[in-house]
Amino acid sequence: MAMVLNRSAEQKEIADQNKIEVKSIYFEYDGLEILQDINLTIKEGEFIVFMGPSGSGKSTLLRLLIGLSRPNKGEIFVNNQLLTDSIPDCSVVFQDYSLFPWLTAKENVILALRQKLKKSKTKKELEHLAQSYLELVQLSHAVDKYPGEMSGGMRQRAAIARALSIGSDLMFMDEPFGALDPLTRIHLQNLILQVNREQQRTIVFVTHDAEEAIFLADRIVMFTPGPPGRIAEVIDVPFPKPRNRKQLYQSLEFVKFRDYVLGVMNQGIFDKLEESKEALVDGSGI
Numbered sequence: 207m208a209m210v211l212n213r214s215a216e217q218k219e220i221a222d223q224n225k226i227e228v229k230s231i232y233f234e235y236d237g238l239e240i241l242q243d244i245n246l247t248i249k250e251g252e253f254i255v256f257m258g259p260s261g262s263g264k265s266t267l268l269r270l271l272i273g274l275s276r277p278n279k280g281e282i283f284v285n286n287q288l289l290t291d292s293i294p295d296c297s298v299v300f301q302d303y304s305l306f307p308w309l310t311a312k313e314n315v316i317l318a319l320r321q322k323l324k325k326s327k328t329k330k331e332l333e334h335l336a337q338s339y340l341e342l343v344q345l346s347h348a349v350d351k352y353p354g355e356m357s358g359g360m361r362q363r364a365a366i367a368r369a370l371s372i373g374s375d376l377m378f379m380d381e382p383f384g385a386l387d388p389l390t391r392i393h394l395q396n397l398i399l400q401v402n403r404e405q406q407r408t409i410v411f412v413t414h415d416a417e418e419a420i421f422l423a424d425r426i427v428m429f430t431p432g433p434p435g436r437i438a439e440v441i442d443v444p445f446p447k448p449r450n451r452k453q454l455y456q457s458l459e460f461v462k463f464r465d466y467v468l469g470v471m472n473q474g475i476f477d478k479l480e481e482s483k484e485a486l487v488d489g490s491g492i
């Protein structure tokens with residue numbers, strides 16, 4: 207286990223160093239503007255959550271940050287490298303588990319390790335390492351199971367183990383827990399906070415769920431409804447980490463803050479409706 211937790215296990219501190227810089231990004235599909243004037247700086251070790259209505263461009267911005275699409279205007283730097291010149295070193299977890307169905311949990315992780323480590327490890331060493339990553343996400347009992355034999359929560363744990371094994375200190379997660387039941391979701395939220403805190407990984411996470419966003423994030427990037435999506439506000443989450451879920455959710459401060467976050471999102475939706483005059487339907491407004 208120590209082998210896979212070899213980053214600093216100190217209490218999390220956000221470094222001064224910029225991990226990602228997004229400078230005045232514009233992006234369009236087939237002439238339709240999807241993202242407009244996006245500016246954002248993400249520090250090393252931060253946990254950033256993207257929130258906003260469907261279609262506001264959250265996944266599109268992730269695609270740009272991963273280097274899968276290029277902006278029409280503006281620049282993105284990851285690790286101070288301009289993305290047009292490079293593909294960033296990062297790992298990605300999606301809602302659909304990002305696993306190869308014909309490989310067991312262990313083989314999925316070994317494949318990622320092989321790509322990272324090339325030929326520097328023996329088969330036995332790779333197996334041992336894969337086992338350690340699966341142990342880290344509490345899947346020791348299921349290393350030889352195929353994705354089709356695992357529950358949604360187990361598959362997502364395996365996908366996280368695979369993402370961790372890639373070794374990058376930058377993780378993108380696009381609604382990774384959206385399809386999971388509440389208890390599994392809580393376990394995986396705790397796991398990913400542990401990864402962020404103990405391994406100093408920078409995490410960019412997309413969710414629609416305000417409570418999930420507040421529990422996980424250092425800052426929430428709120429998008430306006432698209433198209434085009436813009437950043438409505440970047441909201442600092444004022445609750446110190448590590449957070450006690452039960453105490454936090456029961457506090458008045460949390461309720462007030464959640465109302466504020468939802469208020470920012472709703473304001474964007476109301477503005478959009480006003481723009482399209484739908485607010486005036488029935489004469490009763492929204």
Ligand SMILES: Nc1ncnc2c1ncn2[C@@H]1O[C@H](COP(=O)(O)OP(=O)(O)OP(=O)(O)O)[C@@H](O)[C@H]1O
Nearest residue numbers: 235240258259260261262263264265266267432433
């Ligand atoms: N490949 C594509 N071709 C054309 N338009 C696209 C494509 N992918 C996304 N879009 C459009 O871009 C806009 C933003 O989509 P995107 O998936 O980034 O939003 P989102 O905020 O992530 O939404 P959701 O929360 O539903 O996942 C939408 O209007 C969508 O229809």
